[in-house]
Each structure stands twice: as structure tokens, then as C-alpha cells.
Amino acid sequence: MIGPDRDDDWWPRMVMVKVLAQYHDATADPRVIAVLTRYFHYQLAALPTRPLHTWGKYRWQDEVLFVEWLYERTGDVSLLHLADLLERQGYDWISGFASFKYTGVTSRARLEAAAIRGDKSEAMETHGVNNGQALKTAAVRYRLSGDAANERARFRRQMETLDRFHGMPNGMFSCDEHLAGLDPSHGTELCTVVETLYSLEVALSTFGDVAIGDRIEKIAFNALPGAFDDDMWAHQYDQQANQILVGLNSKPWTTNGPESNLYGLEPNFGCCTANFHQGWPKFTSNLWMRSPDGGLVATLYSPCEIETTVGDHKISLRVETEYPFKEDVRIILSPETSVRFPLRLRIPAWAQAATIRINGQPTPIDTTPETFALIDRLWIQGDVVDLHLPMVPSVSRWYNNSLALMRGPLVFSLDSGQSWVKLRDRGLTADWQVYPRKFWNYALLVDEHSATQVEVVEHAVGMKPFAATMAPVKLRVRARRIDTWRSEDGVAAPIPNGLQTTDLPDEMLELIPYAAAKLRITAFPQLGEMSAVRATNE
Numbered sequence: 291m292i293g294p295d296r297d298d299d300w301w302p303r304m305v306m307v308k309v310l311a312q313y314h315d316a317t318a319d320p321r322v323i324a325v326l327t328r329y330f331h332y333q334l335a336a337l338p339t340r341p342l343h344t345w346g347k348y349r350w351q352d353e354v355l356f357v358e359w360l361y362e363r364t365g366d367v368s369l370l371h372l373a374d375l376l377e378r379q380g381y382d383w384i385s386g387f388a389s390f391k392y393t394g395v396t397s398r399a400r401l402e403a404a405a406i407r408g409d410k411s412e413a414m415e416t417h418g419v420n421n422g423q424a425l426k427t428a429a430v431r432y433r434l435s436g437d438a439a440n441e442r443a444r445f446r447r448q449m450e451t452l453d454r455f456h457g458m459p460n461g462m463f464s465c466d467e468h469l470a471g472l473d474p475s476h477g478t479e480l481c482t483v484v485e486t487l488y489s490l491e492v493a494l495s496t497f498g499d500v501a502i503g504d505r506i507e508k509i510a511f512n513a514l515p516g517a518f519d520d521d522m523w524a525h526q527y528d529q530q531a532n533q534i535l536v537g538l539n540s541k542p543w544t545t546n547g548p549e550s551n552l553y554g555l556e557p558n559f560g561c562c563t564a565n566f567h568q569g570w571p572k573f574t575s576n577l578w579m580r581s582p583d584g585g586l587v588a589t590l591y592s593p594c595e596i597e598t599t600v601g602d603h604k605i606s607l608r609v610e611t612e613y614p615f616k617e618d619v620r621i622i623l624s625p626e627t628s629v630r631f632p633l634r635l636r637i638p639a640w641a642q643a644a645t646i647r648i649n650g651q652p653t654p655i656d657t658t659p660e661t662f663a664l665i666d667r668l669w670i671q672g673d674v675v676d677l678h679l680p681m682v683p684s685v686s687r688w689y690n691n692s693l694a695l696m697r698g699p700l701v702f703s704l705d706s707g708q709s710w711v712k713l714r715d716r717g718l719t720a721d722w723q724v725y726p727r728k729f730w731n732y733a734l735l736v737d738e739h740s741a742t743q744v745e746v747v748e749h750a751v752g753m754k755p756f757a758a759t760m761a762p763v764k765l766r767v768r769a770r771r772i773d774t775w776r777s778e779d780g781v782a783a784p785i786p787n788g789l790q791t792t793d794l795p796d797e798m799l800e801l802i803p804y805a806a807a808k809l810r811i812t813a814f815p816q817l818g819e820m821s822a823v824r825a826t827n828e
């Protein structure tokens with residue numbers, strides 16, 4: 291056994307197993323292999339009489355991932371028996387999503403009534419973090435079974451089901467802290483953001499689907515920084531895609547408390563404080579991967595430096611870019627000696643007519659969206675690959691036919707001003723409420739066809755790229771206020787459905803990146819053409 295002897299819960303040990311394996315990835319400390327081998331043998335013997343329960347039962351796949359990790363290093367066949375036993379004692383996420391029951395807002399009253407009966411199944415199956423962690427289940431199973439086609443289909447069904455019934459325009463699903471439907475006034479817990487990212491990174495490395503990389507960037511560049519203040523000293527438990535007030539109102543949360551969307555040290559509960567720091571490091575460690583043919587793959591884009599090997603050759607790489615704000619990614623290769631290997635670059639689904647230059651020369655390399663572009667050549671010291679990913683504004687549809695705007699991997703929001711009011715000091719940091727300074731209730735005059743014409747304004751990328759005061763890219767959109775769209779107890783009322791009309795004047799709004807707008811509207815009603823024409827005639 292590892293850990294304190296005052297409780298015998300398997301779940302906190304699953305976290306420790308992950309910590310130890312990642313510590314070994316960083317340090318190669320041989321004690322990790324020894325302790326995990328002995329612990330897993332102990333658990334294999336103990337599980338039949340002391341089975342998984344509560345959190346461990348719903349998060350078993352997070353341990354199996356590291357049982358596989360150890361098997362890949364030691365070949366100890368008993369580990370395969372442990373993986374099998376953990377899955378058989380754990381909750382069957384695959385069947386749960388094959389006949390999905392949770393298609394609306396989870397009822398707090400129903401969960402409380404079930405808890406009195408001692409039944410936690412609905413609370414666990416609708417729990418946001420559980421669902422985020424469970425998105426690696428099919429990938430973990432595929433690593434054991436080799437059944438790529440079926441497990442990929444199961445992963446996609448899980449994603450599509452969460453999107454269909456609980457999807458948010460920031461790339462996440464609602465969970466405050468249980469699945470909460472499609473209204474963007476509902477919240478998403480920060481732990482779920484980082485656990486979903488981690489699951490998707492496992493799924494990307496396993497299935498190799500470009501779409502998974504696109505989703506990782508959407509979450510990492512929007513929902514993740516959207517839950518922090520500009521210096522990361524305060525974070526939210528629940529963020530909202532439409533967040534008109536950060537305060538102490540009762541809010542629409544399924545089970546969370548009234549402080550859940552404050553920015554602070556540990557609003558609502560300390561779990562996110564202990565968890566949110568895994569977001570950026572795990573994202574960073576998945577920027578590059580190795581392909582089965584011995585090549586290197588740029589899976590996600592951010593500035594970085596890589597020291598690795600291809601075959602017996604040492605190679606270092608440097609990525610210079612202001613992505614996701616700008617369209618260009620430069621990769622500078624420095625192999626110790628000239629070496630031939632395949633280099634693959636992810637071409638996102640949104641990137642039409644991407645181009646690749648090598649040492650300044652245009653190339654005919656296939657850059658079809660949602661593929662990996664392949665460059666197979668002899669690489670020499672100082673080779674430069676320039677990838678250009680055109681970012682054109684686009685519109686997608688959400689709750690009540692609302693509109694959300696994206697450009698490249700960034701989601702854009704209306705910032706309704708930020709008046710920060712300290713609620714209480716918390717040692718080195720503080721808990722904050724945020725009040726709006728401007729109107730938020732606008733409808734946009736834009737649709738799927740006209741979105742490409744939306745004006746893009748670019749500025750230099752500063753030291754705090756996700757700060758509202760120095761937003762490096764903005765979208766200018768025509769809009770009008772809809773004064774019948776009001777707030778109810780600190781949240782925006784349901785988005786008015788259908789084409790909106792109003793006699794209020796045209797305004798030109800500047801939308802900024804989602805994460806920069808700490809008070810924001812992201813899903814907007816649509817302004818009808820007729821009202822605009824009538825106003826022009828008047």
C-alpha cells in the first residue's frame with residue numbers, strides 16, 4: 291500500500307500513481323518503477339475483496355492509463371490482469387454514452403433525494419470532472435485491445451453527445467457542477483477544463499485525429515485562460531460563456547454554491563486551486579509528438595523549444611509564433627548532422643488554403659484542412675519551415691440559434707467592462723467580484739455567409755496576451771441593443787430566439803478574445819436584416 295493508513299480509498303492513490311509516473315517521465319527516477327510495480331501487485335490482490343467505489347469507480351481509466359505505462363516499461367503480464375479488473379469494477383462509460391440519459395439540466399432536488407436513498411449513480415454519472423476524465427476511456431481501451439475503429443467511434447460518440455446536449459461555445463460542456471444543458475448562462479468548472487484537456491491530449495496521441503488537436507486548442511486558448519485573472523493569482527470555480535456579473539447572486543448552478551464564479555483563491559471549493567496548474571504544462575508537453583514511422587509531428591501550435599532524437603540523431607527545434615493571435619508559425623530545425631525524416635504539421639479544419647514555405651521557397655505540399663501535411667526530406671542545420679494558416683472569421687450556432695464568432699482557434703466575446711471590487715483579502719491574493727461598466731444585451735448583424743467579411747483588427751502581442759486592455763486581435767461587428775433582453779439574478783435571461791428587431795441605433799462593436807473578456811457575451815441573438823434596412827430608411 292502507498293499513502294496514509296487512515297483511509298483505504300483507492301481514488302487518491304490513483305492521483306498519486308499519475309504524479310509518480312509523470313515524475314519518472316521528468317527524472318527517470320528508478321524508484322518509481324519499483325514502487326508502482328509493488329503497489330499494483332498489492333492492488334491486484336486486494337481489489338476482489340475491497341472493490342472500487344465512488345470516485346475511484348468513475349475514474350478507473352485514469353489509473354489504467356498508468357498501468358499501461360508501467361506495462362510498456364516492464365512487460366509484467368500481471369499488469370494486464372489489473373487493467374482488466376479495474377475496468378470490470380469501474381463504471382461502464384461506453385455503455386452509458388451508448389444509451390445516454392442525461393440530456394438536460396441535472397436536477398439538484400433529484401440528486402438530493404437519491405443521496406438520501408444512498409444512490410449516488412446519477413450524481414457520479416453527471417459529474418462534470420468525471421465526464422472530463424472519462425473522455426480518455428476509449429483511448430485507454432484501444433491501447434489494450436488494438437481495436438482502433440470501434441474505440442475511435444466510441445470516443446467520437448462521447449464528444450458528440452456532450453456537445454449536443456451540453457456544448458458551450460468556449461469548447462467545453464456545461465457542468466456547475468453537474469451537466470447543465472445548453473444555456474450559456476450555466477457554468478463550467480475549472481477542474482473539468484483541465485481534465486478534459488488532459489483526456490483529449492491522451493486521445494490525440496492515441497487516435498491521431500486532427501479534430502482532437504483543434505478542440506484542444508479551442509479549450510486551451512479560450513476556456514482555460516478565461517477562468518483566470520490576467521496574472522493567474524485569482525481563478526474561478528465556474529466560468530460562463532455568457533457572464534454578465536461575477537458576484538454573490540444565487541445563479542442557476544445545478545449544485546454549486548453562490549461564490550462559484552468569483553475570481554479568487556479557492557472560490558466555492560479548493561479543488562480547482564489544486565488542479566488548474568496542470569492545464570498549461572500538459573498542453574505544452576503535447577505540442578510535439580513522434581509518428582510511428584520515426585518522424586516528428588507538430589500537433590499543437592505555440593512558441594516552444596524541443597530537444598529530441600530522430601533515430602540516433604540529436605535534433606533541436608524552435609517554434610517562433612504569435613499563434614493563436616497571428617497566422618504564421620515558423621519552425622527552425624537544427625539537427626546535429628543532416629538527417630532525413632518525415633515532419634508532419636497539423637492543418638486545422640478551419641485553415642483553408644494554408645501554405646508551407648521551406649527556406650523561403652513556396653512548396654506544393656498538400657495542406658488539405660483537417661490533415662497532417664507531410665514534409666519528407668533531408669533536414670540540415672538551420673532549415674526554416676514557414677507555415678501560414680489563414681484565419682477567417684466564422685459563425686457557429688448555439689443555444690436558441692444564437693451566434694458565436696471564431697477566428698482560427700480563438701472565440702470572440704463582447705467585453706462589457708470590468709469593475710473589480712475586492713470581496714476579501716486571502717493572504718497573498720484576494721477574492722473579487724466584477725461588475726459591468728457597459729451594456730451587454732446586443733444582437734449581431736451577421737450570419738454564416740457574411741462572417742467572412744467581418745473586419746479584423748490586429749495589434750502587437752504584449753506581455754499579457756489575454757488581458758482586455760491589450761487584446762492583440764479584435765473583430766468589428768455591427769450590432770444593436772435588444773433592451774428586452776435583461777438579466778435575472780445576476781445572469782443573462784435566455785437568449786432571445788429568432789431574428790431580432792429594434793429601433794435602437796446601429797453600433798459597431800469590437801469583440802475581443804473570450805479569455806480577455808472577464809465579463810462577456812459570447813453567444814448572441816441575431817439581428818434581423820429588416821430592422822437594419824428600416825432604420826437606414828428612417
Ligand SMILES: [Zn+2]
Binds near residue numbers: 479481482560
Ligand atoms: Zn474544481
